[in-house]
Amino acid sequence: METPLSDDQRMIRDSVAGYLRDRYDDAERRRIIDSEAGWSAPHWQAFAGELGLLGAGFAEAAGGLGGGAAEHALILEEFGSALVVEPYLSTAVIAGGFLKASTAAAAPQLIADAIAGTAIFAYAAGEPNARSNPAHVETRAECRGANYVIDGQKAVVLGAVGATHLIVVARTSGGDRDPEGISLFVVDANSPGITRRDYRTISGGPASDITFTGVTVPASALLVPEGTALPLIERVVDEATALLCAEANGVMRRLHGDTLAYTSQREQFGKPLASFQVLQHRMVDMLVAMEHSQSITARAIELLDADPAERARAVSAAKVYVGKSLRYIGQQAIQLHGGMGMTDELAVGFFFKRAIEIERQFGSVEYHLTRYTRLANAPAAIAA
Amino acid sequence: METPLSDDQRMIRDSVAGYLRDRYDDAERRRIIDSEAGWSAPHWQAFAGELGLLGAGFAEAAGGLGGGAAEHALILEEFGSALVVEPYLSTAVIAGGFLKASTAAAAPQLIADAIAGTAIFAYAAGEPNARSNPAHVETRAECRGANYVIDGQKAVVLGAVGATHLIVVARTSGGDRDPEGISLFVVDANSPGITRRDYRTISGGPASDITFTGVTVPASALLVPEGTALPLIERVVDEATALLCAEANGVMRRLHGDTLAYTSQREQFGKPLASFQVLQHRMVDMLVAMEHSQSITARAIELLDADPAERARAVSAAKVYVGKSLRYIGQQAIQLHGGMGMTDELAVGFFFKRAIEIERQFGSVEYHLTRYTRLANAPAAIAA
Amino acid sequence: MTSIDYNAFRDEVRDFLATSYPASKRELNQRQAGMFAEPELGQWWQRTLHARGWGAPSWPVEYGGTGWDAVQKHIFMSECTAANTPSFAVQGLAMVAPVVMKFGTQAQKDFFLPGILSGELYFCQGFSEPGSGSDLASLRTSAVREGDDYLVNGSKIWTTHAHFANWIFLLVRTSTEGKPQQGITFLLAPMSTPGISVRPIISISGEHELNQTFYDNARIPIANRIGDENKGWDVAKYLLEFERGGAYAPSAQGMLEAAKKIAAQQPGDDCATLWDDPQFQRKTAELEIDMLAQAATEHRVMTALAGGNNPGDIVASMLKLSGTALQQAASELCVEALGDYALADQRQSLHLSSNIPPIGPDYAARPVAKFLNLRACTIYGGSSEVQHNIVARAAMGLK
Amino acid sequence: MTSIDYNAFRDEVRDFLATSYPASKRELNQRQAGMFAEPELGQWWQRTLHARGWGAPSWPVEYGGTGWDAVQKHIFMSECTAANTPSFAVQGLAMVAPVVMKFGTQAQKDFFLPGILSGELYFCQGFSEPGSGSDLASLRTSAVREGDDYLVNGSKIWTTHAHFANWIFLLVRTSTEGKPQQGITFLLAPMSTPGISVRPIISISGEHELNQTFYDNARIPIANRIGDENKGWDVAKYLLEFERGGAYAPSAQGMLEAAKKIAAQQPGDDCATLWDDPQFQRKTAELEIDMLAQAATEHRVMTALAGGNNPGDIVASMLKLSGTALQQAASELCVEALGDYALADQRQSLHLSSNIPPIGPDYAARPVAKFLNLRACTIYGGSSEVQHNIVARAAMGLK
Structure with a gap:
């Protein structure tokens, strides 16, 4: 089912889809992830220049296109359907979200550089001793005069290998899971004291574990006033989560489409696989899950500007539903591809692995179901 | 898959199955549940006399056949496959279990009467203000000299309408959910102060809500010393729960068998329903659930004599698995019968409704999963 | 895209429900476990809606519809569901009426649509037959022309509220040539037609809501046919889309x-x-x-x-x-x-x-x-x- | 029903595992995510089991089995699983060996069974073909007699450990007459046979465990046929039961x-x-x-x-x-x-x-x-x- 778009939105979607079809096909993606860097600077420059995508979410006054989450969603759904590995989410959505809300003097210039494609961001938030609770921050930033000194470890930071800057969540006061005392810093990715162990995610994109040892940054690196970052983090991570769901919809579209195409051409017992009723019904269930994922994602994106509790509820609901759909559609896609689904010779395995990743990013089904349950059943939510 | 039986066991099973086939078919059962009493005294007498079933679980010295849970299971599985409404479980298993462990002077005579079919028991345990926690008892029994006076309400007591005696769980001390202070009384069903609201369960058997208003019984009505009954209740209810699972296996056998027969003869789009792959695979899943239900029930019955924690774990595991299977098999049986499954003209609807009842009796899937989780994950259960 | 104030509309619906659907009726409706409310309650509600001009929100305005857009209809339905209003007359309003509008003659429109709207004509559905089911094309109830009538013989099953309804819509076989779908005709008949009889079917919930209906030389005027003879399949397909x-x-x-x-x-x-x-x-x-x-x-x-x-x-x-x-x-x-x-x-x-x-x-x-x-x-x-x-x-x- | 002391048996198995499967090896096996352990580890373990007389618990005693009953086998398997022992040689022990026992000549038994038991002969499986899959009967790899050999041409896919194995068991087509099942023959071939080549297939976990194998006029002696020509389907069916x-x-x-x-x-x-x-x-x-x-x-x-x-x-x-x-x-x-x-x-x-x-x-x-x-x-x-x-x-x- 098509979703109605404005003319501007249709133009964005069509230009992204066209670019990816022509210049970012499965073979090109393999070349990118098999390269040493694991991402492509030329494509990034094309996103910035030729396609002008990197300003999609910034105000026109700041040099952007004046769009918002809806435009990010269109772009990320297409990126999902091509498994684009470049760090759009961490740069345009996450760093973009923080920078737009930032009180830092450097923010306008960083926005301009992000739009130009010269500033690339990774989001260094997750830690080896934390799970998905955004208030669980053990990395410490200690104020020393005009500077802060950051010490700690960040785990599974996506896209750090090509980033010029890291957005670092660090604790300036309080206990490990204290909602107060959390701060956000923008840090030069090559600062002394930063060491990375780079690796790949299972779907092939670049990721790193990062250790901060006495990394010294000026107080101007604080994106918002010291110790007050959690509400902003929750908003931006909610936004990123909803947009990750949009990316997921692109991934599922390919998983379903590839499965339908494969089972239609592949014969067994003298008939196309797709002529077996059991497989047909399963592909229908995949389709239904996909349509509903689209809908609940659109709903979450519409509610991003609602009050924090409603926003969080809508985003967690979407992530739960999309997470379950990714799991079902991904696993069935492999099952219905049979032996061929087990090889990395077809694209389907990479989409399946990306589905596994998205299922976990920013919190699993279990995490978001717990969060939704808590929010939905706050005493006010039930009329007796 | 057949389960190996001893010669004695095979004889019991074959005689019960033969009796039910010849004299307790679906039409006869309808006559029984449509009668005013809602159960059949003549069949009960046949169970006692002709078939000699009612002594199956009592020692030979007490006039029984010297069997135990394994024999009860054989009988109840057959009873399940014919939806027998007579109160075998409450009389032979529950009252039988209590009487065998009882210190009361009257116990031997009650056992003899139960075997003869002249004493019939209902188990008055559940209450309108409690759910499935057996320690939650609000009915009070107050000691007054040589007597106890019972006040309170019991809900959904099965088979009370034909019972000569009630086994009543009442609190002699302590708070509403206190494990201590729970007592067991055997009470003449016609005692003054007992009022019943009789009704039917959805599958047609008799049930009652019972109010006790100043019901006076002698101290000799205590089945075990005052206030100590909970461990015995837990054991006997575990036994009854495992045997209810055996009954469930009989119910599922019929649900599956009737569905297979119906879909094999009923045509749609010019072919038998059973020739559609989707329905075939679903009936296979029903069969697999049924086989595993058999197995996990047999396991629970074997472990009834294990230590209380292991016994409880095994019984709760069985009830969880069987409960889920009842739900799946029952719902699919109706779905696969199509419109005919929605009428009470076929037997399948009654089996479905009995499945719904069993799913809840002695605690739902949720209750037993909680219980299992607590027991399985007691600190000792995990080796780090 | 639109200038309708949906919030105001929602308030209007809520006001109406608060005043026109009293607690006493709501309490009665709580005892209705079936697909449709019993007519005593259901017909009262349809009359109430009709009096407000809301008897058929999904109909075109020319036949008495409300002129609401899809969102308004959705709001209306959601609010009714939230207020737990009686479910009634769906088979007339949402199934028969659309096919009368599309395939009916002017005379048929003039007769049936107002009666359905007011709740006076209460329809039940005669599609499935013993032995057919989801495979409608295999139906065998026959209709043979005799003068100005069809003589109908056969049986229909799963007819909800046949014992309450005063009209039935039927699929009958008027030809056995060609594909099974090709010889089917769509008829409307009063339940009082001689030769039509009703047998209750008790459902697993113990209720009498379903019925089997029998047709023993039941005479149904040709004038009550919707669409052409042997073209009933198209009519039925259109109807099922609405369902x-x-x-x-x-x-x-x-x-x-x-x-x-x-x-x-x-x-x-x-x-x-x-x-x-x-x-x-x-x-x-x-x-x-x-x-x-x-x-x-x-x-x-x-x-x-x-x-x-x-x-x-x-x-x-x-x-x-x-x-x-x-x-x-x-x-x-x-x-x-x-x-x-x-x-x-x-x-x-x-x-x-x-x-x-x-x-x-x-x-x-x-x-x-x-x-x-x-x-x-x-x-x-x-x-x-x-x-x-x-x-x-x-x-x-x-x- | 039996006098075997299963508890004592379980203790015996545990003792053996505790002494013969050291932590260092267990740690190595933790790095094995595939279906089978790499042969360096797997062959060591098969040798270890064989030395204890437990190399093939499911075989008859006459061929080197243990004589255990089903419960003992189950205990043994459960304990090995609990101890996370390497998974190895299943295709020889549990697939090839049973068919050699049932369909093989005495010479075949004498040659293959001891080698499989000791872990020296390491088999892989050549059943599926590109384009077949669960529909085995559609296979097309052909074998044509030439003198004492079959000349084999075609390709097999999903061959786990073909790059490690020294033998392969194959289903090949020796006739296209009759039903597809009727012209199939079961062959055993050394992987060193000229004309057999192996292409790695990287799986979605990133590992090289699977392969495609190619047969380009590969000469396989008729003496390596198990069962009769064109009767390979029966052999394969028997084998799959074991699997x-x-x-x-x-x-x-x-x-x-x-x-x-x-x-x-x-x-x-x-x-x-x-x-x-x-x-x-x-x-x-x-x-x-x-x-x-x-x-x-x-x-x-x-x-x-x-x-x-x-x-x-x-x-x-x-x-x-x-x-x-x-x-x-x-x-x-x-x-x-x-x-x-x-x-x-x-x-x-x-x-x-x-x-x-x-x-x-x-x-x-x-x-x-x-x-x-x-x-x-x-x-x-x-x-x-x-x-x-x-x-x-x-x-x-x-x-």
């Missing part, structure tokens, strides 16, 4: 709220009420999320319709597939919340005229009967298996 | 225990460890109950076999259906427990010879690769869909 176009989320969400309320009054095992059990809350939340997804898709469809786009028949099948599953799941959760009282047969308290109190608490009366009745929603109107086949063929081009 | 006869619960339970251990070391969201999260415990318990049911059915089958009763092939299909689903679920729970480290591609640390530490904690190395590999267990050896078909036909008489 499948509903909204499922509101009623599922209504039952989920009911389950929460029951849980808040039922005892828990280790906590004061069942609602205090975190596991019950989590299970409820998980189902609620599925309903949000369903509702969001229904909203997308409504928006598309309001914008003049037809999202296609396939969407109707997909919504029925997941929507009916959610209705069943929500209804099951109400039953689960009841605990042991789910075992009690409550049928004696479940009639408008009953003065027998429910067994256990008041809220224990309806859930099990509703649950049992709702097993049918994945069977009737094209079973879930048939809906899967439809989507596979239409959306994915699978044969 | 499906396994026990699934022990390995699923092993992975469930692994998930618990991971959870006990991973942080929770609002509690010290993930294991302290009641929801995780409940989920684990629910899966554990399903495994108890599977294990109880496997136990019933073993008991029946020990009592001389054959519960039938259908049971093998049913056990594979539910057993493989449980293995996948348990493996998924391990991945879930890992949290974000599930995103890391660990393949560089997953080889015997690797000295690269895992990304994140040590226990993060294997679960994802194992999970990805285990997607195959519902595909190979007759997919779950095919197993459903088998049970429908055989157990329920459905066509």
